[in-house]
Amino acid sequence: MAISIDMILNDKHSGSLTISRNTLDLFKELLENCVEEKTEPQDCFKKVQSVSKIILKTQPNMALLRHCSSLFLTQFKRILKAEDDTRSIIEAALAKLMEIRKELENNIERIGDIGAKLIAASNNVMTISSSAMVNQILVRAHTQKKRFHVYNLKSHPPDEGVFSAEFLLQQNIKTTLIADAEMGLFMPQMNLVLIGADRVFEDGFVNKAGTLPLLVTAKHFNVPVYLAFDTWKILLKNDKAVKFLERENSEIYNNKTHELHVQNFYFESIPLNLVQKVICEEGVYETGEFIDWYLKG
Secondary structure, eight states: OOOOHHHHHTOOSOOHHHHHHHHHHHHHHHHHHHHHTTOOHHHHHHHHHHHHHHHHHHOTTOHHHHHHHHHHHHHHHHHHHHOOSHHHHHHHHHHHHHHHHHHHHHHHHHHHHHHHTTOOTTOEEEEOSOOHHHHHHHHHHHHTTOOOEEEEEOOTTTTHHHHHHHHHHHTTOEEEEEOGGGHHHHGGGOSEEEEOOSEEOSSEEEEETTHHHHHHHHHHTTOOEEEEOOGGGBOOTTTSOOOOOBOOGGGTOOSSOTTSOOOOBSEEEEEGGGOSEEEETTEEEEHHHHIIIIIOO
């Protein structure tokens, strides 16, 4: 299926990993179209750069998306200076794009393998939203014949937890979908909370709104929290400020009583001190250890 920029911009249910994958696929299609249309390489670069800016503007905290896009554009610019033949330029750019995609997929595989070791048979695992990284870990653990039960918060709005729960069920993983307000009701039954992140910075991370109360609830019931992400998602506040965009108010309240003030934000910042362990492509770390190794200048 062809990827369009509108498909990416209108995607309210996927996490940063899926959106980053789709953006790289869109770049690939743009490059291939440039060959067919005999577009000048400089114009092709400008087209990819313009598309990248549009997507990043709608997802300011998706650090993985920013990293992949920036890395590719930097490589593309170097190729433009090193090559003079149009076909050679596009072929070299496509090769670099595939290298980035391969490294990304390798990181995901490693995180899945590492994280699966932390899931034990008969565990009850709670998660929120729809994290491809979290799902990778759960699917990998399931293939190792571990039988556990996932409790997926609905994550309203826009209810992307429903999509995640349906995906896990399709993988024959025992899954229960619960309302966000029920996290405290089910938390005493949990063995761990497993979550992803869109961005990690000096003392916190960005994830779906509702993650903060989830982690506070987990702390209250002494349930450990594991945070899984690719280190490409590290984007320090010193490099770029955390910024949240307001979403459609109609997802919260759709009525003719226009006097009622409504606000809707999909994401929030969560302190890292609410997390016990970090899972990344390099291994499993105690949170304080990870901060010392990766987040301090």
